[in-house]
Amino acid sequence: MAEIARNYEERQEFWKPAVAPRQESPVNDAADQVCDRCGTDFVMGSRFCHVCGADRNASLASAKSGRVREWFDYTSLRDALGQTNASLVALFVGLVCVIAAAVTGFLYTATTLLDWQAVQIWRIEWLLAATAVFALGVLLKRNK
Secondary structure (H helix, E strand, C coil), X not given: CCCCCCCCXXXXXXXXXXXXXXXXXXXXXXXXXXXXXXXXXXXCCCCECCCCCCECCHHHHHHHHXXXXXXXXXXXXXXXXXXXXXXXXXXXXHHHHHHHHHHHHHHCCCCCHXXXXXXXXXXXXXXXXXXXXXXXXXXXXXXX
8 A cells, every 4th residue: 555655654745746657758849839931939739930920830741742742743753754844745635545445446436347446446556646645655755
């Protein structure tokens, strides 16, 4: 029973806490306490900066969605692939042609031999267009 009330004999001062404070790591870092946009300190418990109105958690949201946006950002994709503007456009057009060739068979059903041959010719035309555009993209690619 003595170990439950360890400080039973000590007098509790009015300014001391009754229970020793827990040692926790701070929830917010010091860098999180300062606004990224204007540099002022956030008011405790606020979500937005009281000076410029910037969102306190904007850096967290942009870090998560930044990776996804990077794949759809034209300039970062161009730089990552080492392409020029024209060759990257040719790559996209070539991919559209390949997709169109694949979708052609699903959209048009052939009931006769003549219909089947027409669908195959359309596919061949889409694939020839894709090949020509890919070749153009290779010719327009920058040399390192």
